[in-house]
Amino acid sequence: MMVIVDYDGKKVSGDREPSxxxxxxxxxxxNRPDVNAVVHxxxxxxxxxxxxxxxxxxxxxxxxxxxxxxxPIAEYGTPSTxxxxxxxxxxxxxxxxxxxxxxxxxxxCRSVMTAYYKMETIEHFAKISLVARLLGREHLISRxxxxxxxxxxxxxxxxxxxxxxxxxxxxxAIDQVLCQVLEAPESSTERLVPDVSxxxxxxxxxxxxxxxxxxxxxxxxxxxKNLRD
Ligand SMILES: [Zn+2]
Numbered sequence: 001m002m003v004i005v006d007y008d009g010k011k012v013s014g015d016r017e018p019s020x021x022x023x024x025x026x027x028x029x030x031n032r033p034d035v036n037a038v039v040h041x042x043x044x045x046x047x048x049x050x051x052x053x054x055x056x057x058x059x060x061x062x063x064x065x066x067x068x069x070x071x072p073i074a075e076y077g078t079p080s081t082x083x084x085x086x087x088x089x090x091x092x093x094x095x096x097x098x099x100x101x102x103x104x105x106x107x108x109c110r111s112v113m114t115a116y117y118k119m120e121t122i123e124h125f126a127k128i129s130l131v132a133r134l135l136g137r138e139h140l141i142s143r144x145x146x147x148x149x150x151x152x153x154x155x156x157x158x159x160x161x162x163x164x165x166x167x168x169x170x171x172x173a174i175d176q177v178l179c180q181v182l183e184a185p186e187s188s189t190e191r192l193v194p195d196v197s198x199x200x201x202x203x204x205x206x207x208x209x210x211x212x213x214x215x216x217x218x219x220x221x222x223x224x225k226n227l228r229d
Contacts, residue, residue, distance in 0.1 A: 020080035027085035028108050031092050037112035039119045042104035045126035049073075050099035056125055059141040060132065064125050065149040068097045071122060076101035097122050 003014030009026045011018060019025070025038045049056060050073055057070040064071075072091050077083030077100075088106065091098050097107040097118050107118035132138045141149075211219065 021084070023080075023082065023085045024088055024106065027089055028092050028106070031089055032108055034110065035108040035115070036110055037115040038106065038108045039112070039115040040104065040106045041119055043119065043123040043126070045130060046099060046105045046122045047103070049126050049129070050104065051102050053101065055099065056122065056129060058129070058138060059146045060138055061125060061128065062141065062145075062149055064121060065141065065146055066153055067121055068118060068125075069095065069150075071095065071097045071099060071105075071125070073099040073101050074106075076103070079103065 001014075001016050003016055003018045004012040005018050005022065005026075006012055007026065007029065009018070009022050019040075021040055024040065028038045029035065046056070053073065055071060055073045056064075057072060059065055072095060074084075074087040074091055077085075077087045084100070084103075088098060088100070092108070096109060097105065099105050099122075105119060105122050107115050107122065109115040109118055129138070
């Protein structure tokens with residue numbers, strides 16, 4: 001069912017008609033001369049995040065930081081209209097993978113297999129993120145580690161046409177391109193899994209005091225005694 005089209009989307013050969021999302025694919029090729037393949041799909045977990053309006057922008061998995069960086073959500077556009085290519089255009093220069101609001105996901109890369117693997121990575125990431133959020137906590141990889149992982153991209157032969165925004169201060173470098181921030185803790189000393197004493201210190205800074213049952217009983221007894229006196 002292969003259909004061959006030119007860069008304007010005009011059919012060159014094939015028995016069938018090209019996908020109704022052809023304008024989005026052509027838009028990506030126009031904006032990313034480095035890519036030779038675009039994969040568009042509706043994987044259920046990643047699409048669930050796209051429907052909930054929750055981007056996959058938290059630095060939690062080293063593999064994702066290295067291969068994709070943050071995965072933002074392109075605003076909703078009616079399928080097969082010019083709205084969708086316009087929404088995708090805003091992000092595609094800085095990202096190899098996007099969620100499409102209330103629709104699905106799209107990835108691009110140098111070869112069709114790597115674009116396909118990036119789509120698989122997005123769905124896998126969505127699945128793990130969902131489980132972590134159901135369990136009630138997500139420990140982010142430190143900023144320092146995120147920077148180290150970004151450095152490894154070159155070593156693994158992963159081209160980085162998509163600059164990975166580790167913080168808001170790098171806007172200038174990514175001229176006119178929307179690059180969604182990859183969430184990582186500010187502090188370079190912050191541990192991957194914060195220790196309990198640090199959590200307790202933070203809690204007491206927020207004005208919360210933790211007492212054992214014995215301490216609470218002693219405090220009340222003391223207060224009642226003071227009242228009587
Ligand atoms: Zn679609």
